[in-house]
Amino acid sequence: MISSLNISVEAGEILAVVGASGSGKSLLAHAILGILPSNAKVSGTIKFNGEILTSARQEALRGREIALVPQSVNYLDPLMRVGKQVRTSVKKGNEAKAQREVFERYRLKSDVDKMYPFQLSGGMARRTLLSTAMVSGARVIIADEPTPGLDPAVINEALNHFRDVADNGNAVMLITHDIESALKIADKIAVLYAGSTVEVAPANNFTGNGEKLRHPYSKGLWRALPQNEFIPIPGSQPHPSTLPSGCLFEPRCVKATLECTKAQPVMRELRNGIVRCIHAT
Template sequence: MPILEVENLSVTFRQYASGLKERNIRAISNLSVTLEQGEVLAVVGASGSGKSLLAHAILGILPANAETAGSIKYCGETLTAKRTQSLRGREIALVPQSVGYLDPLMRVGNQVRTAVRNGKPAEEQRKVFKRYKLKSVVEKLFPFELSGGMARRVLLSTAMVSGAKVIIADEPTPGLDPEALNEALLNLRELGDQGCAVMLITHDIDSALRIADKIAVFYAGTTVEIAPAKDFTGDGEHLRHPYSKALWGALPQNGFTPIPGSQPHSAALPPGCLFASRCEKATKECHQAQPDLRELRNGKVRCIHAT
């Protein structure tokens, strides 16, 4: 049984336009993904594809104007608001994208210590700081005194000492020098090898491929493909969805090949396949209904033409 199951998740935001006219913006639609114990799953896609929103939905920290549909299960049981609150920071931990999650009035060493579940808090905090090459003086600093890279390492340290069974790392590596980046990736991989389930949300496919078991590709708020990491190779001939192939081909080492058009805005999603307007294989049927996510070649794909 997967430790975390997200099935047909939709997230809609109520907003008010001019004249207090209400409108609903669907930022995530029919998104499905699973996370196994001992697995590192990388979630990739363009900005606005729903990656960070997925993390916030799992942790129950969406804003008040958000409405959700679908289901999220942890260890086979539905995550209710009450259960999510009891698990957050204990069994499910977040390495957030924004350093604004640090308490501005609390020294960072003490913040990390409050997350320690096993061992002596001060010893564990100093041990993880040493691992991430944060000098001893850093523990006495306030967040505003940290550089961006230092703040990200503090956030990563907090998750590492939590003893959580599921760690969701939302863009944890920007601002890190190559050595610190490599250390952070290896630590996430080590957590997976020790039985923890890791979801790595990132724009950096190259870094993700160094440690991930599977890659989930998001587009316009939904999952278009889930594939073994080994399928991201060569010309992308082992990939299933046209967008995954285009994303792979857009990397500098793969030709830096662009495709026309842009990702649709969440306020104006088309009725059919969300990628159809940019896809060379699109047919009339593609514009009529969003395809289901189906099993194909040891992976999953949301495309009626994928073979």
Template sequence: MLEVKDLSISFIQYQKGLKKRTLKVISNLDVTINSGEILAIVGSSGSGKSLLAHAVLGVLPKNAVVSGEIIYKGMPLTPKLQKRLRGNEISLIPQSVNFLDPLMKVGAQVQASVNTGDKKEEQKSIFKRYSLDEKTGIKFPFQLSGGMARRVLFASAVIGGAKLIIADEPTPGLHPEVVKETLQHLRELADQGCAVMLITHDIGTAINVADNIAVFYSGTTVEVAPASNFSGNGEHLKHPYTKALWNALPQNSFIPISGFQPSYEERKGCFFHQRCSTRSQDCLSKMPKIREIDSGKVRCHNAT
């Protein structure tokens, strides 16, 4: 459904004295999502998760410079095609319920995403699917509970017949029952044939619903692995960062990783080499290529 190959994103900035600089924030990023699959994208803040979503949707700012390929259903995802598909075949479920218009009744907001047929009937049907009472449609967002507002966002995203769903941090701060319900809805969409990109900080949440997990670090993909590999002490994981991230969780070893993600100006070689205990000389100067290994992919010179 979606294939991202060697994606790089830079931003042109002007500093004091009108000095121009180009800041490369995403480098050689690769992901693939198939129909009927949930790909969870995890990583720390600043690792490029949301920028990838914006690149797919075609909503990057004007000072962005993009290279690489984004392919949707075998076709290059050009700006013209993005504009046609955005909100229709490609849809976003945003992180915050504040994306709902506070001055507009939620029924009308959902109807605005209907492309064909009777808008009111389509809205009633999708509300029924997500266990929303018919009277919910005449309410404003502030009159909804968190769970209801989340279901309205889902309804708005899928009512147009979307085939690729991008869910950007849909669960932080929600009650556990609402989190469970949200993940169940994502799983249902995938089981119905959609491709789902789930962006999250929470690996524990991701492994409960995702088929595969892509780990981002400092603007690139370091590993893509089946969710089942995230178990035990991480012995099935290949990249040192992925293992460290897994073992830093409270329910696992709760061992923090020392150091910090490098700034954009400091990145060279393997971006993780300054924090890696198994680095070799190649890691200091050469960016490793992503390669297939066992059931996944890894960007590491020394992974076996």
């Protein structure tokens, strides 16, 4: 379940979306693309270029203007050779050339073009998924955990590629739990907790002991990294069926007061970012 979620990404920009597993990161991606399951209930609006995305618009833009790098490698067509899958995603220009170029970039040799998904390793399948989105010419790329199982050299190549795509005037939303990778390329970072945004901060705020961050959960997430303090916040994210009535983070928050239990705080601007916490300074 996601609720009270506000997020925006501009042309030329990379927005990283981080947060706990089960915080609704993939749901957000699927909501933007309009590929949620039929029993999903959705409220609120999503706009693209100022225009509201209706399901008809989503269908028209999907794969053309907005492309997804899905989280699961099961999204490849099991019966189509992977070279062809990438070529069918090319909307403009020479398909074969675009496909070979992107495979070269991700170190997939020419014999991979003719392989079926079952013949690929996990890392190769993920590079194929990345390729389909990268050749699409879409103006918005939403990448849902694109890096697990890739070795460091390929991760860097993929991250640089996202940066190039953004620098060419497109928007990238990078959904990941790998904050370290996100920081290498992202302009801003949105932090999700229990299905809602708690903070959107410039990437360079993730530094030191997290003193530049605004929300107690973002600070905790940063401090828990092994290269920082490696000290966790106790407790766990609430289940969607038992969400607190006030601030969703209140039960785990050391700064919580009685007021925090009364209503969910609204998002407010603070120091060049936004935060959902009444005590944040």
